[in-house]
Amino acid sequence: MQTIEELLESKNIRVTAMRLLIYKFLTEKQIAxxxxxxxxAFEKADRTTLYRTVKTFEEKDIVHQIxxxxxxxxxxxxxxxxxxEIETDLHLHFHCNNCNETVCLTEHKIPQIKVPDGFVSExxxxxxxxxxxxxxxx
Amino acid sequence: MQTIEELLESKNIRVTAMRLLIYKFLTEKQIAxxxxxxxxAFEKADRTTLYRTVKTFEEKDIVHQIxxxxxxxxxxxxxxxxxxEIETDLHLHFHCNNCNETVCLTEHKIPQIKVPDGFVSExxxxxxxxxxxxxxxx
DNA sequence: AAAATCAATGCAATGGAAGTGCAATTACTG
DNA sequence: CAGTAATTGCACTTCCATTGCATTGATTTT
Numbered sequence: 257m258q259t260i261e262e263l264l265e266s267k268n269i270r271v272t273a274m275r276l277l278i279y280k281f282l283t284e285k286q287i288a289x290x291x292x293x294x295x296x297a298f299e300k301a302d303r304t305t306l307y308r309t310v311k312t313f314e315e316k317d318i319v320h321q322i323x324x325x326x327x328x329x330x331x332x333x334x335x336x337x338x339x340x341e342i343e344t345d346l347h348l349h350f351h352c353n354n355c356n357e358t359v360c361l362t363e364h365k366i367p368q369i370k371v372p373d374g375f376v377s378e379x380x381x382x383x384x385x386x387x388x389x390x391x392x393x394x
Numbered sequence: 395m396q397t398i399e400e401l402l403e404s405k406n407i408r409v410t411a412m413r414l415l416i417y418k419f420l421t422e423k424q425i426a427x428x429x430x431x432x433x434x435a436f437e438k439a440d441r442t443t444l445y446r447t448v449k450t451f452e453e454k455d456i457v458h459q460i461x462x463x464x465x466x467x468x469x470x471x472x473x474x475x476x477x478x479e480i481e482t483d484l485h486l487h488f489h490c491n492n493c494n495e496t497v498c499l500t501e502h503k504i505p506q507i508k509v510p511d512g513f514v515s516e517x518x519x520x521x522x523x524x525x526x527x528x529x530x531x532x
Numbered sequence: 533a534a535a536a537t538c539a540a541t542g543c544a545a546t547g548g549a550a551g552t553g554c555a556a557t558t559a560c561t562g
Numbered sequence: 563c564a565g566t567a568a569t570t571g572c573a574c575t576t577c578c579a580t581t582g583c584a585t586t587g588a589t590t591t592t
Contacts, residue, residue, distance in 0.1 A: 270559075270568065291549080302571045307550080309569095325461045325519050327579085328549075350513055367505050369520070374527030375488060381463055381521045382507070389512025408588080410540065429578080440542045445579075447540090465550085466578070 267316040274301060278309050279318075288322045288330035288349070288358040324351040324358040324383050338362045346380050352388035359388065405454040412439060416447050417456070426460045426468035426487070426496040462489040462496040462521050476500045484518050490526035497526065 260279050264271050281297055282289070294306045310331050313319040320340040322330040334340055338360065340347065346366045351358045361384075371377050398417050402409050419435055420427070432444045448469050451457040458476065460468040476498065484504050489496045499522075509515050 272559080272569070274570080304551090304572080305570050323461065323463045327461070327465075327467070329465075348507075350509060353516065361510065364508065364510065366507060369486075369504060369522055370502065371488060371522055371524070372499065372502065372527065374530055375522075376525040376530050377522050378491065378524035379522070381519075381523070383519045384507055384509055384513075384515050384517070385519065386509070386516035387514040389510070392512055392514050408539065410588090412541080442543080442580085443541050450540095 263318075267318060269312060269316055269318075274305060275309055275312075278306065279313075282319065282331070282333045286359065288324070288332040288360065290328050290330050292328075320347070322347070322349050322358060322360075323381060324349055325385070326351070326356070326358075330358055332358075332360050335360070335362055346382065349383050350388060351383055351385045352391055353385055354387050354391040357388065358383075401456075405456060407450060407454055407456075412443060413447055413450075416444065417451075420457065420469070420471045424497070426462070426470040426498065428466050428468050430466075458485070460485070460487050460496060460498075460521075461519065462487055463523065464489070464494070464496075468496055470496075470498050473498070473500055484520065487521050488526060489521055489523045490529055491523055492525050492529040495526065496521075 258266075260276055261271050264275060264279070269275065277298065278294060281294065285293075291303070291307060291310065294310070295301075295303050298306065310319060314321060314331070317334060317340065319331045320334050320338065322332060324330060348361045348364050348366050349358055350361055366380075366382055369377065369380055396404070398414055399409050402413060402417070407413065415436065416432060419432065423431075429441070429445055429448065432448070433439075433441050436444065448457060452459060452469070455472060457469045458472050460470055462468060486499045486502050486504055487496055488499055504518075504520055507515065507518055
């Protein structure tokens with residue numbers, strides 16, 4: 257079990273107060289968050305800083321970007337089983353039409369998608385929309 | 395074989411010169427187009443008109459919206475086999491990282507996606523990225 | 533056919549999100 | 563401790579989506 261400081265250092269990311277806070281925020285949220293979500297959580301910090309922090313995390317494969325079809329890019333921590341640095345990894349995300357939350361279903365692998373002759377598949381983005389477990393249970 | 399006029403009327407859309415032109419443009423393009431694409435094709439027309447025309451087509455299930463991950467929404471004509479009015483229809487689109495074009499692969503059905511207990515799947519958006527047939531053939 | 537009604541179009545403006553340049557600050561290195 | 567490099571904050575810019583309102587055009591009613 258390594259600390260957040262150790263994790264950042266192992267990824268060659270300079271440890272700053274801001275980065276620790278944002279990382280902590282991401283671990284607490286179990287869902288994918290937008291930049292605005294982070295912005296609302298840290299009203300003191302500048303939006304650009306948050307933007308660039310997340311971009312840094314993304315470059316270093318600490319978070320991955322999610323396009324769930326809402327038009328707003330979301331970010332989520334890469335967990336064990338999330339090999340998003342590998343181009344061919346299949347990202348499966350679930351977007352709830354009710355609560356508008358998006359979760360990563362990293363443990364749910366999806367089958368290989370066949371494409372017609374001549375097409376070369378490099379990456380797959382799969383977003384399932386519907387009602388999530390929290391909303392369907394009510 | 396029905397004319398465009400008849401098609402629009404059957405969908406309760408008033409026939410105007412603009413709408414006929416835009417529909418014709420969409421049939422000629424075999425790929426999904428952005429609003430800007432349409433704008434460039436009709437420089438005389440106002441952007442708002444084009445926007446609202448496409449939105450009207452979308453409401454009446456003449457075109458469907460595609461989110462291919464470029465951040466810009468694209469539109470494509472619904473063809474036979476494209477039952478996008480049906481919530482459970484699987485939209486499979488291919489986005490070429492080389493020429494930046496997006497095509498509908500309506501004839502390529504994808505397998506049922508399993509989601510964890512408690513989750514209810516209503517809709518699936520699947521975008522495959524890679525190199526399209528035109529670009530890979532070069 | 534003219535008047536009245538309703539939809540479609542064009543113009544102007546707004547809003548939201550992504551991204552950039554630069555100066556100031558903060559953290560590392562020798 | 564001085565110098566260097568990275569980080570942060572502020573001010574802008576850009577791009578696309580969207581809306582309000584006035585005007586034009588088409589359809590219906592009398």
